[in-house]
Amino acid sequence: MIDSLLRDLIPQVLTALVRRYGDFGKCEDAVQEALLAAAVQWPKDGVPDNPKAWLITTASRRRIEMWRNEAARIRREETVAALEPPPFELVPQQDDTLTLLLLCCHPALTRPSQVALTLRAVGGLTTAEIARAYLVPEPTIGQRISRAKQKLRGAEFALPPREELPERVAAVLQVLYLVFTEGHTASSGSAVNRVELTAEAIRLARQLRALLPADGEVAGLLALMLLTDARRPARTGRDGVPVPLAEQDRSLWDASAIAEGSALIEHALATTPVGPYQLQAAIAAVHAEAPTADATDWPQILMLYDLLRQIAPGPMVSLNRLVALARVEGPAVALAELDAIEHLDHYRADVVRAHLLELSGDPRGARDSYVRAAQRTLSLPEREYFESRALRVMPEKP
Numbered sequence: 001m002i003d004s005l006l007r008d009l010i011p012q013v014l015t016a017l018v019r020r021y022g023d024f025g026k027c028e029d030a031v032q033e034a035l036l037a038a039a040v041q042w043p044k045d046g047v048p049d050n051p052k053a054w055l056i057t058t059a060s061r062r063r064i065e066m067w068r069n070e071a072a073r074i075r076r077e078e079t080v081a082a083l084e085p086p087p088f089e090l091v092p093q094q095d096d097t098l099t100l101l102l103l104c105c106h107p108a109l110t111r112p113s114q115v116a117l118t119l120r121a122v123g124g125l126t127t128a129e130i131a132r133a134y135l136v137p138e139p140t141i142g143q144r145i146s147r148a149k150q151k152l153r154g155a156e157f158a159l160p161p162r163e164e165l166p167e168r169v170a171a172v173l174q175v176l177y178l179v180f181t182e183g184h185t186a187s188s189g190s191a192v193n194r195v196e197l198t199a200e201a202i203r204l205a206r207q208l209r210a211l212l213p214a215d216g217e218v219a220g221l222l223a224l225m226l227l228t229d230a231r232r233p234a235r236t237g238r239d240g241v242p243v244p245l246a247e248q249d250r251s252l253w254d255a256s257a258i259a260e261g262s263a264l265i266e267h268a269l270a271t272t273p274v275g276p277y278q279l280q281a282a283i284a285a286v287h288a289e290a291p292t293a294d295a296t297d298w299p300q301i302l303m304l305y306d307l308l309r310q311i312a313p314g315p316m317v318s319l320n321r322l323v324a325l326a327r328v329e330g331p332a333v334a335l336a337e338l339d340a341i342e343h344l345d346h347y348r349a350d351v352v353r354a355h356l357l358e359l360s361g362d363p364r365g366a367r368d369s370y371v372r373a374a375q376r377t378l379s380l381p382e383r384e385y386f387e388s389r390a391l392r393v394m395p396e397k398p
Contacts, residue, residue, distance in 0.1 A: 002042050005051060006035055007124040011207075013055045014121055015096035018157045021063055024103065025149030028121055030066065034059035035124070097122070098211045099159055101204075104148075105171040106155060113148040114175050116141050123200045134182065172208065173221050173277065176201050180225050184232075185379075198229050216272025219264050220281045226261035227284035230254040242385045246293035258288045276312035279304050298327035315344040319352055331360040347376035351386070358393050367394040 010031065017027040034055050048054040104118040119125045127145065131138040160168050183197025205222040212218045234248035265281040272278075283304045290296040305321035318341050326334035335356050338349070354369035367390045374386035 002039070002047065005047070006038060006055075007203075009052050009055055010035070010124040011097040011100050011122045012052055013059060015100045015157075016056050017059055017063060018100075018103075019096060020060070021067075022157070024121075024152045024155065024157065026066055027059070027063060028149060030059040030063040031055070033062045096157075097207055099157060101172045101208065102160060102168045103152065103155060103157060105168065105175050106152060107168075107171070108151050108155075109148050111175070111178070113144045113151075114171070115178055116144040117148040118172075118175050118204070119179065119200065120145050123204060125196075125200065129196070169212070169215065169218075173217060176205050176208070177221060177224075177277070179204075180228075184228055195232075198225070198232070201225060202229065214272070216268040217275040217277045219268040219272070220275060220278030223261040223264035223268065223281035224277055224284055226257045226264070227281060227288050230257035230261065230288060236381070241381050241388065245287065250291070253288065258285075261285065262289065274307070274311070276308060279308040279311070283308075296327075298324050302328050315341055315346075316348070319344065319346075319349060322352055323355065326356055326359055331356045335360065347373045350376065354386075354389065354393075363394040366390075 014028060014031045017031060018024055021027055037058055038055060100122055104121055105114045116130055119130050127142050128138050131141040179197055180201035183194040183201060202225045205225055209218050209222050230253050234252040235243060237243055262285045265278060265285055268278050269282065283301055286297050286301050302324040305324055309317050309321060322334040322338055338353060350369045350373035354366045357366040357369060370386045370390035374383045377383050
């Protein structure tokens, strides 16, 4: 309960401090110390009547202490005295979460730094939690965050000019999508899912949706996350090995998440310009609404992929489209197109090739492709799955 409350308040507290004092990095450090104090005191003393104001006041005092300890302390004494935090009831209630998200996704930062800083400053994850989620050393994440804060030292805490806003929001969406994707299909390690990442991505997407309710792509991304995460309970067996979509127990899918995601995407497609996240969400909705794998409307999915390939072309879009193409026009047609895709040196291409060869009646070729995919993936559950599929399509002779 307290952890959830603190996580929800983090962006509001941080934006209040940055707007008042400037210097994103030092304010973020002050907020982290206030959170630590709350985590220690609140369970013993109870949650204050105004927890947001308590955090702002505590973080403000810490920020002022930092200021006083700097070399220019004497020259700044009068200024610091004027910056003492106001009483709780006078704390501004302005929510600048969108501004904070845009700042964390500043174009001066690399994408890995944007992801780490967003999870730390807006999501409230600790450096250790981010490192565990991405299976990288904690010092690496700490360095990314530190470098990001250094680069943002002179950045203005304000919404970018109107003409830059669409591009900056698109960067925020991509960061949230990357966080969700890593959580939904972990790129390495012993787990298929990292629930802490998917949950955090959905939570932040909900916040962004509340801030930008008329943005169709924000709605599309949230719908895509909900519809995809709805299948999580059926995506792995008891042994932790992935279960392919066609073989999943659909009674385990989260019906409420599917209903919410479907309603979101239907409204967005009907009222806003079509974008890539909306089309991906629409594809997920078609899968989610099919009562069985055989009842899937593959022609509709192929049509949606054709639209997606027009407005957001890329090797992975073309690769995913081939599964639908095989269902509509046959695996031979899909295999011919797979051979024509350029710049696709990725193990998922081996998986699709194996699937298409299996459909076309070439078990030896399918086995070889599954073996190659198993050798190239860094995910242990995926490796086990690909190896099992290889044996399934063509068992080894005793």
